[in-house]
Amino acid sequence: MNGVERAIDIDDLVYRYETMEMRFSLAVAAGAFIILFGPSGAGKSTLLNLIAGFEAPVSGRLSLLGRDVLGTAPAARPVTTLFQDHNLFPHLTAAQNVALGLHPGRLNPAERAQVAEALAHVGLAGLEARRPAQLSGGERQRVALARSLVRDRPILLLDEPFAALGPAQRREMVGLVDRLRQERGLTVLMVSHQLDALPGIAAQAAFVADGRIAATGTATELLIHPPLPEIADYLGYAGPAA
Numbered sequence: 001m002n003g004v005e006r007a008i009d010i011d012d013l014v015y016r017y018e019t020m021e022m023r024f025s026l027a028v029a030a031g032a033f034i035i036l037f038g039p040s041g042a043g044k045s046t047l048l049n050l051i052a053g054f055e056a057p058v059s060g061r062l063s064l065l066g067r068d069v070l071g072t073a074p075a076a077r078p079v080t081t082l083f084q085d086h087n088l089f090p091h092l093t094a095a096q097n098v099a100l101g102l103h104p105g106r107l108n109p110a111e112r113a114q115v116a117e118a119l120a121h122v123g124l125a126g127l128e129a130r131r132p133a134q135l136s137g138g139e140r141q142r143v144a145l146a147r148s149l150v151r152d153r154p155i156l157l158l159d160e161p162f163a164a165l166g167p168a169q170r171r172e173m174v175g176l177v178d179r180l181r182q183e184r185g186l187t188v189l190m191v192s193h194q195l196d197a198l199p200g201i202a203a204q205a206a207f208v209a210d211g212r213i214a215a216t217g218t219a220t221e222l223l224i225h226p227p228l229p230e231i232a233d234y235l236g237y238a239g240p241a242a
């Protein structure tokens with residue numbers, strides 16, 4: 001993989017909080033869908049926050065699409081983040097919530113078309129005028145996803161966005177994200193505890209433990225034949241891994 005083909009290149013990125021130290025190295029190819037999994041408190045959200053620029057490392061390198069972004073403000077990074085808590089405004093319609101992904105002002109006709117297209121893309125055509133309370137949990141997450149899409153950033157970070165949904169809806173949403181990845185050429189990094197929701201799409205996975213990327217591989221390799229006892233423990237498999 002050369003520098004241009006890498007969407008995310010993290011080299012010995014050190015983050016400290018009080019006495020705790022995390023140290024990450026990870027390379028993600030452009031267009032990949034990579035799942036981050038691992039025990040609670042291992043540092044998965046911290047890693048996403050470092051990439052997005054919401055947390056600052058003390059040392060190391062972070063390049064996004066071949067460009068060093070460590071001095072770059074979050075809004076100027078080629079990244080958008082979708083959290084479990086979707087933060088929709090309850091008094092605004094689905095379309096108005098999505099529009100906020102563009103800017104808080106009045107939209108011009110081209111921007112209005114962009115909002116409508118994003119809502120249609122996530123399967124919400126016809127529900128543009130609904131407020132969050134008039135939508136299901138899954139539909140609300142679709143609105144939040146549409147808001148991320150209008151930001152039109154090539155790297156999509158997902159922090160357990162579908163954790164509150166049931167297994168079928170979760171699978172549907174992961175499938176939707178994967179379709180959008182293919183259509184728009186996105187690179188997707190998703191933190192998830194619900195590995196049952198992963199269809200065959202998650203080509204890559206990374207196991208995060210104790211502030212480190214402890215293992216990387218295909219999801220199948222890591223989940224079916226865990227290379228570390230810690231992964232087997234996390235998955236709740238009987239007996240230690242070979």
Ligand SMILES: Nc1ncnc2c1ncn2[C@@H]1O[C@H](COP(=O)(O)OP(=O)(O)OP(=O)(O)O)[C@@H](O)[C@H]1O
Pocket residue numbers: 017020038039040041042043044045046047
């Ligand atoms: N800025 C901060 N403020 C408070 N705690 C922090 C901060 N940065 C990191 N931590 C601590 O770092 C540890 C890792 O947190 P993080 O949320 O990254 O883990 P996680 O793997 O995402 O966990 P979970 O699966 O439970 O969401 C936690 O113990 C957290 O309290």
